[in-house]
Amino acid sequence: MQSKKTADTNVVQRVIKKYPNRRLYDTDTSTYITLAEVKLLVMDSEPFVVLDVKTGEDLTRSILLQIILEEEANGSPMFTAPVLASVIRFYGHAMQGLMGGYLEKNIQSLMDVQAKFTEQSKGLTPEMWTQFVAMQSPVLQGLMGGNLDQSKNMLTQMQEQMEKQTGQMLGAFGIKR
Known part of the structure; x- marks a missing residue:
């Protein structure tokens, strides 16, 4: 079992390793998990981090974005096309730094x-x-x-x-x- 403490909050996070074959390995349960199971961790407010097994790079945001993409593609989307277009327009804009804080x-x-x-x-x-x-x-x-x-x-x-x-x-x- 592997866990990681965050620097700012000293909270123990569950470590999920992402392999080149796109599989996700949960070090707490010593099993491979699916994106749906990662979503359940999010829903349960379980702290976790997704790390690339080769480079150690933090891929958590990328995995969360994948979950959002799947949720938007299935069921009823939360974001309309105009809202998504507006968000995209903020990238590279002088206000980009403020947008994340504003939304949060x-x-x-x-x-x-x-x-x-x-x-x-x-x-x-x-x-x-x-x-x-x-x-x-x-x-x-x-x-x-x-x-x-x-x-x-x-x-x-x-x-x-x-x-x-x-x-x-x-x-x-x-x-x-």
């Missing part, structure tokens, strides 16, 4: 808002929801009361989905929750 700060702000929403909605108990419904007009109570359980379930599902999507988005940018 805004994504962190989004994570903070999502965390606050999650924390606040955890305090929304079924009893509080029932009280809210009781304060509504009789017609609205009839509409809402019949779907009270469904509404509570939907609120819980929405909360979980927001947590999951935020984690995925932030993980794609290499930001921990």
